[in-house]
Amino acid sequence: MPTVRLFSIRLRRHEFARLVDYVARYINFRNEKLQPLPCNFWPHTWFFRSSATYDLFHTCNRWTIQGLHYAGLHVSGSGVFTAGQVVSRLQEHHLLLGETR
Template sequence: MNSAVRLIPAIACSLLLTAGCATPSTVNAPASRPSDVATQANATRAQIWVLDSGWHTGLILSRAELGPTLTRLLQPARDAHYLMFGWGNRRFYMASNPTFGMDIAALFPSQSVVLVEGCATAPRACYSPEVQLQTVSVTASGLERLDAYLAASLQTDAQGRPEPLAPGPDPGSEFYASGLSYDAFHTCNTWTAEALHFAGVPVSYHGLIFADQLWRQLP
């Protein structure tokens, strides 16, 4: 699968040109509390994957672990045992041949997009060796909050349906409109860190811009 690798240049220039504190996301998902992990230490835990292609990060969930909200919204293909969720600047992320001008424009508040792509086999087999994958464990309630976070990242129409924009770069992938704002201080890596934070994983998204800032925090 080549999509993760092609994402490396999608934000590289933007990130190299910027530094500062990430702004909180406008996602309307319930915040995690420190007590969640402690009070549910013996609860059933689910495994999710964090993907790092060098500059871009995303999340991979088992289709069986999708909550009712995402299952209803996305209705994933039967042969997709896993789904990868990535978020980024709409013009740059969707461009077959992104330009430097698009990259500069992404430094400023701009429209965003969610890429959802299916994987029929184990996640490691879906990506080239240079793409890093790490598993993290979340509680059942953490998985519900993650489901809510991902669903809230999808822009919906008047009937509450997600808005597909175009096929993604690989078979079985799709770009969906997102109502969140992308800028130099709220990147795909900020978004991924927020998702993990809401799921109860002990990571901080404040001031997080680069992929390695997130990777160093993973348990």
């Protein structure tokens, strides 16, 4: 099982609102409820039906960094494929508050 690392970032209220808007654009609701998908990757992890596509160039990591950019953070999703690259981009711009254990 892969190691899970969690990081904290600081978002202003309007940045958080834009990030929520970004996530909501991709989630498919049925009768105003989320549609969870079965997932056996990591314990306590949930995945939901989405309108987004997933392939080599559209990964969850790239989607994450694009969402943070949409929220107003000055980061680019260009060339991001791995979680480590997301962390590196956030570190480059001094946007990480720290790692949560």
